[in-house]
Amino acid sequence: MANQRRFTDMLADSMPKLVLAPSFLIVMVCIYGYILWTVALSFTKSRMLPQWKFVGFDQYNKLLNNDRWAVSSENLVVFGGLFIIICLVIGIGMAILLDQKIRQEGLLRTIYLYPMAISFIVTGTAWKWLLNPSMGIQKIVREWGFEDFTFDWLVNSEMVVFCLVIAAVWQSSGFVMALFLAGLRGVDSEMIKAAQLDGASMPTIYRRIILPTLKPVFFSAFVILSHIAIKSFDLVTALTGGGPGYSSDLPANFMYAHAFTRSQMGLGAASGVMMLGGVLAILIPYLYSELRGKKQ
Amino acid sequence: MKKTYNLSYSANGTKNLSLLGSVKDKANRYLQQRSIVQHLLRILLYSVLLFMALIYLLPLLVMVMNSLKDVEEIRNGSLLALPKDPSLAAWAKAWGSACTGSTCEGIAPFFINSFKIVLPAVAISTILGALNGYVLSMWRFKGSDLFFGLLLFGCFIPFQVVLIPMAMTLGWLGLASSASGLILVHVIYGMAFTTLFFRNYYVGLPRELISAAKIDGAGFFLIFWRIILPLSPPIIVVTVIWQFTQIWNDFLFGVVFSGADNLPVTVALNNLVNTSFGGKEYNVDMAAALLAALPTIVVYVFAGKYFVRGLSAGAVKGA
Numbered sequence: 001m002a003n004q005r006r007f008t009d010m011l012a013d014s015m016p017k018l019v020l021a022p023s024f025l026i027v028m029v030c031i032y033g034y035i036l037w038t039v040a041l042s043f044t045k046s047r048m049l050p051q052w053k054f055v056g057f058d059q060y061n062k063l064l065n066n067d068r069w070a071v072s073s074e075n076l077v078v079f080g081g082l083f084i085i086i087c088l089v090i091g092i093g094m095a096i097l098l099d100q101k102i103r104q105e106g107l108l109r110t111i112y113l114y115p116m117a118i119s120f121i122v123t124g125t126a127w128k129w130l131l132n133p134s135m136g137i138q139k140i141v142r143e144w145g146f147e148d149f150t151f152d153w154l155v156n157s158e159m160v161v162f163c164l165v166i167a168a169v170w171q172s173s174g175f176v177m178a179l180f181l182a183g184l185r186g187v188d189s190e191m192i193k194a195a196q197l198d199g200a201s202m203p204t205i206y207r208r209i210i211l212p213t214l215k216p217v218f219f220s221a222f223v224i225l226s227h228i229a230i231k232s233f234d235l236v237t238a239l240t241g242g243g244p245g246y247s248s249d250l251p252a253n254f255m256y257a258h259a260f261t262r263s264q265m266g267l268g269a270a271s272g273v274m275m276l277g278g279v280l281a282i283l284i285p286y287l288y289s290e291l292r293g294k295k296q
Numbered sequence: 297m298k299k300t301y302n303l304s305y306s307a308n309g310t311k312n313l314s315l316l317g318s319v320k321d322k323a324n325r326y327l328q329q330r331s332i333v334q335h336l337l338r339i340l341l342y343s344v345l346l347f348m349a350l351i352y353l354l355p356l357l358v359m360v361m362n363s364l365k366d367v368e369e370i371r372n373g374s375l376l377a378l379p380k381d382p383s384l385a386a387w388a389k390a391w392g393s394a395c396t397g398s399t400c401e402g403i404a405p406f407f408i409n410s411f412k413i414v415l416p417a418v419a420i421s422t423i424l425g426a427l428n429g430y431v432l433s434m435w436r437f438k439g440s441d442l443f444f445g446l447l448l449f450g451c452f453i454p455f456q457v458v459l460i461p462m463a464m465t466l467g468w469l470g471l472a473s474s475a476s477g478l479i480l481v482h483v484i485y486g487m488a489f490t491t492l493f494f495r496n497y498y499v500g501l502p503r504e505l506i507s508a509a510k511i512d513g514a515g516f517f518l519i520f521w522r523i524i525l526p527l528s529p530p531i532i533v534v535t536v537i538w539q540f541t542q543i544w545n546d547f548l549f550g551v552v553f554s555g556a557d558n559l560p561v562t563v564a565l566n567n568l569v570n571t572s573f574g575g576k577e578y579n580v581d582m583a584a585a586l587l588a589a590l591p592t593i594v595v596y597v598f599a600g601k602y603f604v605r606g607l608s609a610g611a612v613k614g615a
Contacts, residue, residue: 015516016435019427023487024443030484031450034458041460050464097345110600111349114356117596119545121562122589125569125581126355129362129375135578136375143374174352178604223452230454234547238566252548255456260552265460272456283452 035276042269050265059270069271072249075161076278079250080229082165083172087225088218090169091176096206098177099184109181112174120171124238127167128154131239157247160240164232164248167239172228176221183217184210219286226282230275251275363387363583370578386579390568390587394580397567398556403584406564410544412475413560417482418539424483425490425535426528430520432491433498434506444495450488458485459552466553473555481553482543489542490535497531498524534606537599541592561588 011018045055063069094112098105115123130136131154138151153159187210195205233252240248242257251271259268358375364382365373392402399405432444462481463472471477501524509519550560559567565588569581596603 012515016431016437016440019516020431020440020443023424023428023447023491026484026487027443027447027450030458030462031453031488032446034461035453037461038457050460094345094348097341100341102341102345106601108345108349109604110597111352113600113604114593114596115352117541117592117600118589119547119562119592121545121547121566122585123355125565125585126359128569129578129582130355130358135370140374140376170352170355182604227452231456231548234562237547238569241570252454252456255459256548256552259456259460260463269460272454272459275454276457279452279454283449 038269038272042266042273044266046265046269048263048265055266059266060274062267063270063274066267068246068249069251069254071246072251072254073274075164075248076229076250079161079164079168079232080226082162083168083229084222084225086165086169087173087176088221090173091221092180092211094173094177095180095184098181109178112177114174115171116175116178118171120168120232120234121238123167123171124235124240127163127170128239131163131166154240155244157244160244160248163239164235164250168228168232168235171235172225176225179217179221179224180214183214187213219289223282223286227279230279251278359582359586363390363579363586365579367577367579386577387583387587389577390580390584394568394577394584395571396564397571403561403564403568403587406559406561407587409475409554409558410561413478413482413558414540414543417479417486417543418536420479421483421486421490421539422532422535424487425492425494426525426532427520428487428491429494429496429498430524432495433501434503434519434524435516444491447488447491450485451492455485455548459548463552473553473558475554475558478549478553478558478560481549482546485549486539486542490539493531493535493538494528497528501527530602530606533599533602537595537603540595544592564588 041050042059043054043056044051045053045058098108102108131151133139133150133152133155138149141149141151153163191209192205195209200208231252232250233256236242236248236250236253242249242253251274255268255271255275257268258264258271361377361379362370362375363386364379364384366381366383366385369380390402391404393400394402396403396406428447432440466472466474466477466481469477471480505523506519509523514522544560545562546560547562547566550563551566554560554563565584568584
């Protein structure tokens with residue numbers, strides 16, 4: 001009886017840990033274990049199937065001398081940088097405009113936000129028509145009488161990466177707007193009233209008081225956007241197919257192509273590890289501030 | 297004495313009044329000017345907002361209009377022209393008989409595949425996230441914060457770094473190319489997000505809520521069921537919407553882990569658009585794209601405001 005009692009007490013005490021245990025196991029195996037596994041594979045000469053013959057940094061050497069990889073990582077810098085900056089600017093701007101006691105705010109918000117609900121495959125398919133010179137915007141503007149108007153970025157290997165930016169901004173800026181709008185609604189209105197009584201103008205109030213309190217939202221938006229940029233795989237697949245040639249490839253497409261269709265598993269693993277490295281460079285400062293914030 | 301006092305008082309009073317009058321005049325004129333400026337600003341504000349709304353709506357409008365035309369009309373006319381003779385033929389074909397790679401059954405079967413994957417994956421990952429978040433906020437123990445940190449990291453890894461081992465594991469488990477395999481993958485990599493959402497929401501609840509219940513002898517699950525869950529609808533809505541759109545819209549896991557008979561609709565759509573035999577049927581492509589986007593758009597239009605409300609209620613604050 002007493003034993004049984006002790007057993008049920010023990011069970012009750014460790015219930016939280018028991019509930020967490022499966023998730024703990026999953027995280028350790030399917031995130032950290034798999035990362036180590038991929039790192040290990042990147043040091044082997046695995047092709048179609050894994051072969052545990054270690055070749056040191058050969059795959060990384062191959063990667064760094066690979067023109068397609070160079071193009072795709074350069075594209076990521078251009079695409080990611082522009083995508084994040086433009087989304088933040090549009091998102092903040094529209095959040096501020098929408099926060100001026102607008103009639104039909106709900107309707108407008110729904111319109112700005114709906115692209116976020118759509119998959120990148122659908123976005124890519126839609127923008128593929130709009131950006132196609134012989135069907136989309138170029139053709140429409142020429143029909144309006146501007147015969148020389150040219151907008152052929154989609155088939156221009158120098159400019160195609162900006163097509164990715166246009167479609168991705170269209171899809172994600174509404175979400176950034178929603179994040180900032182939620183943040184603006186949380187700003188203490190007493191503080192704003194006090195500043196108004198002191199004679200501060202609205203632009204000053206935004207710059208000096210409101211935007212600084214939104215720093216955490218800035219940070220979340222930045223991290224979410226860079227995450228979207230790095231994993232953009234489906235947008236490229238649907239919008240450009242990586243073309244012309246491989247001029248619009250991103251690292252995610254490089255990794256998929258080499259690991260799953262071109263039987264270069266070692267090289268694919270190495271490119272995956274490099275992508276993780278890129279994410280870590282952004283993520284570590286974020287996690288650091290997150291954990292420090294918790295302690296305060 | 298009293299009289300003079302009164303007089304001076306009244307004299308002062310009238311003086312004040314006339315002064316007040318001229319200030320009022322100035323103020324009125326100022327206010328009038330200001331209200332004109334403000335009026336103009338207001339008009340500018342609304343035009344910017346409406347212009348942006350038009351840009352966001354344009355691709356959708358183009359798709360809807362052109363899905364109602366026939367192929368000839370699209371080739372010869374403008375994308376922006378209204379359909380002369382609207383017909384749902386392209387929609388019927390996209391749904392039931394368009395070719396997606398090797399089969400020609402439209403996207404209907406893949407639409408059903410997606411639901412078969414999304415519904416269980418959303419349910420399981422949400423329940424798991426709620427329980428994890430409950431432990432990580434209300435039943436902290438030594439190491440639980442560290443675990444939360446480790447899990448948080450999982451939200452942000454590029455999935456490319458786990459794809460190869462996952463494919464091998466699914467092969468060993470006999471789940472390669474199966475719907476259950478794909479559900480498992482979505483649950484595993486969605487869990488980090490669902491846990492984050494619930495944990496950040498529960499952290500904002502007063503802890504006295506459960507300490508009193510603990511003293512009364514209520515156990516782990518009873519407290520969860522009776523106290524925590526009834527307070528959870530806002531965050532459940534956010535999590536379910538988030539997971540539903542993430543998993544419905546997924547392409548990467550679908551293209552890597554699913555087999556021919558359980559391809560999700562995103563993969564089928566991509567195959568349909570890129571299927572190259574016969575002439576290109578843009579109207580069918582557009583109808584198929586709209587069909588593939590329909591479930592998540594419906595969710596957003598009807599539940600989007602709860603999503604935004606839930607975000608402000610705490611999902612972003614901690615994140």
